[in-house]
Amino acid sequence: MRERAIGRLTLYRRTLRELDEKMTHIFSHQLAKMVGVSAAQLRRDLMPIGYEGSPNRGYEVAGLLASLSQHLDGPGSHTVALIGVGNLGRALLPYFTARNPHLRVIAAFDTDPQKIDRIICGCRVYALERLEEVIAAEEIKVAILAVPRDTAIDCAQRAAGAGVTGLLNFAPIPLEVPRQVFVENVDLTMALEKVNHFAQRTVEVREADHTTTD
């Protein structure tokens, strides 16, 4: 399915989770508003998963939730590794640990001896040397990369070699991994600079509005 739509499906699921047991049914336009998309887009996104709502009642929350989860994750529960327990990693760990019961971060890796063998947020920190061993043993398929930029490519290759097929990469550098490994890059500096650009442009527009009596 299209990548963008998958992202939105996760938003629908997350929002539905909080609704569950507060209300049994929901209309497309209600859910759409909570997530911040149009109702048409929501319905369109839902099409491929095959779950059908009813007019005048909308979607059954529990049913849609189950259907979404099945299509997003498949059966079974899934595990995640965190590579790099620095400033960013230590912020992510409690957040992901608290929120996602079905997506557990069960192993972290670092090179800093101070951190190795400690347990943070219920997640053990291993020496980087044990990366392949632990990932293979735990059959971890997803890794979060929060290591310094210069080590990111190497870490990604090692993770992929050990069986990881999905990477969430925070290092601002393109990774080099086999084609079948899915990589999602999150570049926060880019995001901030983008915001700055449009923020400055808005200022100009505002001033232009003044002068042109718009």
Next chain:
Amino acid sequence: MRERAIGRLTLYRRTLRELDEKMTHIFSHQLAKMVGVSAAQLRRDLMPIGYEGSPNRGYEVAGLLASLSQHLDGPGSHTVALIGVGNLGRALLPYFTARNPHLRVIAAFDTDPQKIDRIICGCRVYALERLEEVIAAEEIKVAILAVPRDTAIDCAQRAAGAGVTGLLNFAPIPLEVPRQVFVENVDLTMALEKVNHFAQRTVEVREADHTTTD
């Protein structure tokens, strides 16, 4: 200009900065590889900014850098506010402070009395009550929103009211701000779940490859 392309322009600039004074000229395919895009796309992105390279020499690094900065930021230096100095905010602060000389985080806001009036990474933490006052006085146009979800909408509105025209939002909820305010949403949970989805799918593909002798 188109939003997507602006993001990439910031990547070109960042990469060029590290190159500056190591080499004076660079070809599109070289820079493209460093950033992780195709050469054709890079050249297309550069078109609107009007900077021209030469065949057999490529782009002049310093010149392109200057031209990019002018088109991305305009003249002057710019300031940023951080709203919410929690786990995430405390990770972002040192990162942005260290990296971006031309984009300085000069004020932070929080409700926690423990944090108020402290100085973290050279950035003073103010009480949330002083948000409007400080933002207006410092003429801050960009704010990073790293507060709990339920307070995000309110914080965004107050920031916008005080003159902020660009928001980098980490709270997983759609903000409600005037149309001219630019909002960039970063949803890390969505990103991780997206990665997990495609990671699981890859496993299936791999197994399918096995069975179908592909």
Next chain:
DNA sequence: GTTAAATTGTGAATCTTGTAACGCAGTTCA
């Protein structure tokens, strides 16, 4: 001075994403 090689800028084609529109099926209320 001419040729050859390499790279640029850009129009056209392709692919992706989002939006609007429309018919259809339940539901409600007279």
Next chain:
DNA sequence: TGAACTGCGTTACAAGATTCACAATTTAAC
């Protein structure tokens, strides 16, 4: 009963982004 709502599923359309392909241009070499 049936007429009018309402919201769903789907299709058609528009906008945007990416890739392709190639003429134009610059330099180096001979």
